[in-house]
Amino acid sequence: MAIILHLSFVVIVGLGSCYDDPPVLGQPRLYGPDAALLKNTVEFYCRLSVYPKNETILLQLFKEGDRDKILGEYSSLNGEQGVFPILIKPFHDGFLECVASAQNNTSIEPTVSKSHRLRVIEPVKNAEVVVSSGQTELFENKTLELECKVAKGTYVNYYWLLNEEEISDTTYRHFNDNQLKVFRTTSKDSGLYMCIALNSYNETIYQSNSSTVQITFKAAVSTPQPSFTVLKENMSYSALVSCHSLRGTPPITFTLHEFDDEIGNVTVDDRNATFKIPIALGQHARWLKCTADNGQQSTSKDWMELKVVPVEGPVTLQYSYDTGSNFAVVGLTFNCTASKGTHVKFEWFLNGTLLPHTRGPFYHMVNVPPKSSILLLAVDRRSAGTYHCEASDEFDNTTAIRSRGKYLDKEVLNRIPDVVVAVVFGSFAFILALVCICCGIGFVYSKM
Template sequence: LEMFLFAVNHLYSSGQMLLDYPRLLGPSEALVKDVVEFLCEISNPNNQSILLRLFKQGDRQKVLGVSSLLKGGEVGYFPRVITPSDEGDLECEASVQNISRTIPTVSQPLPFRVIEPVEGAEVVYSGPNELFEGRNLELNCTVKAGNHLSFKWRHNARLVSPSLFHRIKDDHLLIYRATSKDSGAYRCEVTNRFNETKVFSSNSSEVVITVKDLVSEPSILVTVLKEEDHSYSAVVTCQTDRGHLPITFLLYGTTGLISNLTAVDRHAAFKVPLVLDRHLGWLQCQANNGDQTTHSQWLPLKVEKVGGPVSIQSQYDMAENYAIIGLRFYCKAAKGTHPRFQWFLNQTLLSHRGSFYYVFDQLPEQSILLVSVGRRSAGTYHCEVSDSFDNTTAISSKRHHVDKEVLNRLPVFVVAIVFGCFTMVIVLVSFCCLFGALFREFHRGGNVYPQICFCFMQAEHEDSLLHLSSAVASDRKQTSKQKERCLNYRK
């Protein structure tokens, strides 16, 4: 306040004139190339000729408009064709014409926004259109014209929402560690608004991105093929569960690369000469689809023919009433790397599944036959094992007879054990009863303390010797009487 009063006092003392502050009026928003008129009002009580100029705040070098007020005039007009550079805070400056002693006054700033309709949206991507999963995908959206823009991204026509792996910032889309699900067509939609009533938009053309799956670790499988000349070959199959096609498979042996094949499927087969019952080294599959090479486990190349004996083991399944309702047969061969199991009921070959049975192979170890016990399942079961590549020779197991009534009948030894236990219980109970009766008879008329008498007889001599002992006696004088009782009891 002191500085302001000092300036006013200085002006009056120096003879300079002080004008009122002007007021700038006009729209707060306009489109590019629109013709807009701004008004600048100022109080002119002294009927001065006033010069009004339109500036952008902070830039006095560029005059946006000029208006001269004749004596007594109070309103100046600034018609202008709007350009993008007009955006900012506008100010109206007033000064008295032809009088250098006047200090100009400036209006309050008028915020002014210029809207340029958006045009020419385009997706910019500098990377390859095909990339492998795990890489980052970065897209940018540019426009030829436009400001105050809003951006939307679409993937296969669906709106892309921000997430942990999809980061959106204005015209920038970053997909972190892209997967094959991120493959597809991308485009951006750009809009801007004027007065919240008119919307301008521009959609880019689509950019197609392909994210390839990395090839997974291959599996390796060996089957045996018998040729027409009775020789044998190993068919080695390499297979992957996932991976962008095509995939190049390579088969390696102990000495190096055996063969390679580029497949449009996720598997490939190689034929290798084979000698039965001999170890021919080790095999490994490798797979590559352009980014990385994966490896299978090393597999020994040894094919062993089936050999006996063939054994069958069984297990029972019981109901709550302990009745046998199911059987499980396990068939195993003593040796063989590529066995084929066959189950028979009364010499009839069983298929994989029936109304009362089910065959489950756990190759190459064993085959399991599940049987529901009943009238239809009664009969004699056995299994035969042969080589899967040569069924001319089959080894048979022992026969197992299945009958529901026989299975649920108690074995003789079980009946004998139960009857023997029952008889023993009866004997023990009878002995206890007899001993109790004799014990009461022996102690009849005695004192309240129990007397125990033990009689021992030695039959080796003609004259029997009787040894008596007594315990816990209340009166030692009664010992002779107790001996007499023992003798009478023995007679």
């Protein structure tokens, strides 16, 4: 029995020696440059830390995730490191890895190195500014989108200039890689835009400047306001209708409408256009509107009444007083009105002499179109005299209509009228008589 057990142990030990574990490969280490210039030749190295004895190790270089294309291979016989000279091409950019395997022993499991990042640098060339919308003239408040495109170049940094000054990243200006976006634009964002594209390898900097692109931001035309004046030529009359916008970048096309009919249109290099329309005085009103268009259109909010009525009398002159602390008259307000007229011109006269318009040493004129004018007077020696006003058509002063005159001076204004004196003293005498009568009647009754 002992002999049988001993033989079994020998057999088991013998069989165990026949199934020793196969050799194990260590993890290879891949190293080389982190960046390489396109079309340059660089070398990568792969070294295996643990080599099985008597095994030829095959070291291969791959792009990570692509084992179909071998970038380089090396057979290591005595544990030396593998060398992979590579002519750099664009597809080399990315992560590389080294795979180690026993060349003649499939029982040994291959091992893979850690990934190695390689940046392939292509010098930048031919930068160009591209407007995303294709338009170089835009209206304010539109978003501007520009892109800096390069014909060649990798790992590029971009810089933007406006009128030769670098643009900084702000709330309204945002950079995203090679793009520039400008929000809430105004006319201040107009100018010459260019981009600068830069990349580098080692200590060499590659730069490409684009040509400039002129970007113009236009102000949208504001709502046009219509107005008109009347022109007399010989014995005929015309209305000069003006369409005016306060804002808007020219050129602007103004169009004049009468209801659904277009009377005329004109394109101007400012914000005002004038249309000449023949008219007859006293006709029924016509209703007009203006439209302004400089790429964005705006129309008058309200219709304008076009009606011309000649001035007619009577012309009346009314006045009121202003008194001071001692109840003396210190100021006088004249109001001159015409019974009819849509375009009335008023003139004031002192002692038959025309007073210069607007303001003088003792007076101030205020016109209240279309039917009245106010003359404010300071009452002193300079303002004494006879006043009257005249009303005429603005477009034809040959038939002026005159008001009655009014004389004034300081003494006359502050003198109590004789009628008032008579009334006051008569009233006083009447009251005194009543008092005496009452007293007499009372005395008689007291004796009784």
